[in-house]
Amino acid sequence: MRFDVVTVLPELLSGFLDHSIIKRAVERQLLEINIVNLRDYSTSKHKQVDDYQYGGGAGMVMMIEPLANCIRDLQSKSKFDDIIYLTPDGKTYDQKEANKMSLQKNLMIICGHYKGIDQRARDMFVTKEISIGDFVLSGGEIAAAVVIDSIGRLIPGVINDETSALTDSFQDGLLAPPVYTRPSDFEGNVVPEILLSGNEAAILNWRNEKAYERTKNFRPDLLME
Numbered sequence: 001m002r003f004d005v006v007t008v009l010p011e012l013l014s015g016f017l018d019h020s021i022i023k024r025a026v027e028r029q030l031l032e033i034n035i036v037n038l039r040d041y042s043t044s045k046h047k048q049v050d051d052y053q054y055g056g057g058a059g060m061v062m063m064i065e066p067l068a069n070c071i072r073d074l075q076s077k078s079k080f081d082d083i084i085y086l087t088p089d090g091k092t093y094d095q096k097e098a099n100k101m102s103l104q105k106n107l108m109i110i111c112g113h114y115k116g117i118d119q120r121a122r123d124m125f126v127t128k129e130i131s132i133g134d135f136v137l138s139g140g141e142i143a144a145a146v147v148i149d150s151i152g153r154l155i156p157g158v159i160n161d162e163t164s165a166l167t168d169s170f171q172d173g174l175l176a177p178p179v180y181t182r183p184s185d186f187e188g189n190v191v192p193e194i195l196l197s198g199n200e201a202a203i204l205n206w207r208n209e210k211a212y213e214r215t216k217n218f219r220p221d222l223l224m225e
């Protein structure tokens with residue numbers, strides 16, 4: 001699977017790519033990530049990529065010309081399953097969407113900055129608009145890292161224990177149950193006995209019950225879906 005990420009701050013993404021599980025996936029050729037500097041597609045002398053908004057108002061808008069040049073150049077080299085724009089006014093991202101997107105081969109991600117990108121770029125090129133939550137980040141790069149990480153770890157071979165991604169929170173519509181490791185007694189706080197019993201059926205049952213209980217307490221909305 002390949003991501004082409006369009007950004008005005010490539011350094012912000014290189015930190016994430018140099019140190020995460022994703023780095024290993026790239027080294028093992030399970031993932032390919034191409035970071036594209038939008039300024040390389042600006043035709044102005046000062047490599048300008050943003051300008052004042054028509055109609056007035058605070059905040060700059062990312063210009064359509066560099067974006068169109070960049071997107072068309074990338075499109076001439078690959079066929080994209082989706083051109084994704086990361087924006088707080090997009091559809092809220094969730095595990096279901098991550099699962100779906102992990103089956104695709106080529107995704108372009110556009111990171112917004114300032115007030116966002118010119119609406120015409122959205123109308124002309126973007127096929128999917130994603131928000132990672134109801135809050136505003138100063139740029140789309142952190143959101144891109146979130147999306148790439150959450151999709152990347154679903155690709156077979158990227159995380160060591162392949163079954164582990166299947167038991168994550170949300171994969172069965174519930175939050176994950178509590179987990180414990182050694183020691184079994186820490187300052188009198190003991191691990192639930194059933195987990196030490198070796199009774200697999202009883203342990204599975206306990207985990208299901210705890211997952212349901214946690215979901216009911218913290219995310220009752222998940223039980224209504």
Ligand code: ADE
Binds near residue numbers: 086087112132137138
């Ligand atoms: N850019 C700024 N805020 C964002 C958010 N919440 N999700 C995705 N991209 C963003």
